[in-house]
Amino acid sequence: MIEILPCGDQAVLIDLPSNQVQALNAALRKAAVPGIIDIVPAANTVLLTLDTRKISLADAHRIVGSLTLDSGAEEGSGKVVEVPVTYTGEDLQEVANQVKMSVPELIDWHGQTQWIASFGGFAPGFMYLQPHHEAPLAVPRRTSPRTEIPAGSVALAGPFSAVYPKASPGGWQLIGHTDAQMWDTTREQPSLIQPGDVVRFVQVKAHV
Template identity: 45%
Template sequence: MRVRRAGDAALLVETGDLATSHRLDAAVRGAAIPGVVDVVPGEHTVLVTADPAVCDLDRLAARLPGLPLPEAAAGEAAPVEIPTVYDGEDVDVVADLAGLSREEVVARHAAASYTVAYLGFSPGFAYLTGLDPALHVPRRDSPRTAVPTGSVAIAGPYAAVYPSQSPGGWRLLGRSDLSLWDVERDPPSLLRPGTRVRFVVREGDR
């Protein structure tokens, strides 16, 4: 691991791969180091922010590479189930791009086992790995100006659920009523890096 300063109150750890990022995230949180304010894992990095008045960043930088890493960040926790109605506007487009039937697109998406790689784009927006390679389709050429909250979508190798209404160019496969972001909840995001996820097919109401 390579540790670099990121401003006056943070360290950026280059982990080299997603699994190590998740394990280091869990290790830092589990260590409960005084002065550490937040841990933000990325695909190949982990950003550790700290209060310099409480935590000496040089000592923290020396300590981080030696933290014992757990075998798996998610442990034995059951996957978060996301009930999904597969009536999205882009199901037929994805089927054409993938050379599959509409039913096969739904079946392949729902059968996969996903893991939260990292959060980004908007609060609570989780990039999910594990998407069936047959469904690796490109984004739309022109993003929508407003994608509804709860939209289940795919783009490239990732799947996601929009936690709030926002612009977006991902392909929409369906929708879910599950609340992924709630400021009254602690933590506000239902999904965290390393969390396992599965989509459950449910019948539509419209």
């Protein structure tokens, strides 16, 4: 069931099942409705920011209700992004123990999994990634969060993987590092990964 709620006087918040979020995101972007300024998917919602000179809240409500959602869109409607990773994270062995894998098995699972970018997180460029077809692992967050996690840290928490775009506090489990820039304002699209993209982590050897 989809519920459409006003969010101030220039936005609407669409509440819907998590497995329909990417389908709605894809349908809205494909429709390219004049007056919809921004589309922000989250875990169970999609926020639409409107130019109310071109589209009213009632119009947005009607348009969303008229869209046909393609169930295949949740399978990855964006580009494929390859992220090089050195699997040398401080928590790699501990996470392997928690999920009852060897370290090589955990690395293989993470690298062979295709990840769907579901929604953005606490900082620009931070994207929650969920397994495409593979069953997720239940990885607990650290009981004691770190005060600073280096930029480029590749991490796991719950069913998600992510890359920290900048140095910041955090409680995710660190399994590797990438030199890829998750957020770069000199690019036309600053965020390397967008909702709906398919992400593949590619193992590279650590520098000796």
